[in-house]
Amino acid sequence: MTPIAGNAVHIVRTNTIHLCAINVSRGMLEFRADPESPYYNPAFQKDKTVLVYCASGGRSALVGKTLKDFGYATVYNVGGFKELADAGLETEPA
Numbered sequence: 001m002t003p004i005a006g007n008a009v010h011i012v013r014t015n016t017i018h019l020c021a022i023n024v025s026r027g028m029l030e031f032r033a034d035p036e037s038p039y040y041n042p043a044f045q046k047d048k049t050v051l052v053y054c055a056s057g058g059r060s061a062l063v064g065k066t067l068k069d070f071g072y073a074t075v076y077n078v079g080g081f082k083e084l085a086d087a088g089l090e091t092e093p094a
Contacts, residue, residue, distance in 0.1 A: 026059050033070055049074040056080040 022043050024032045031039035044050075050072055052060040057080040064077040078084060085091050 026063065029063055029066055033067060033072070046072050049076070051076050051078050053078045053081055053084060055082070057083070
């Protein structure tokens with residue numbers, strides 16, 4: 001497990017930071033994250049820390065780069081969901 005994933009699990013477990021989970025498909029990310037877009041989601045804030053993940057970690061790497069290119073200052077790829085669950089992240093049954 002990488003240090004970033006470890007920090008993400010720590011943040012969730014200690015409840016020291018309020019997390020907002022946003023499910024955005026890869027094809028809509030640019031529209032949801034761009035304040036100039038009519039499809040902008042105000043939950044995206046460039047001054048907030050953003051943790052991204054996907055099933056295996058590959059798409060989240062692309063999303064992280066895209067957000068950095070859009071000017072989001074603090075973006076972490078925490079990897080794949082299975083890795084997070086295996087590391088002890090509490091999850092809800094599907």
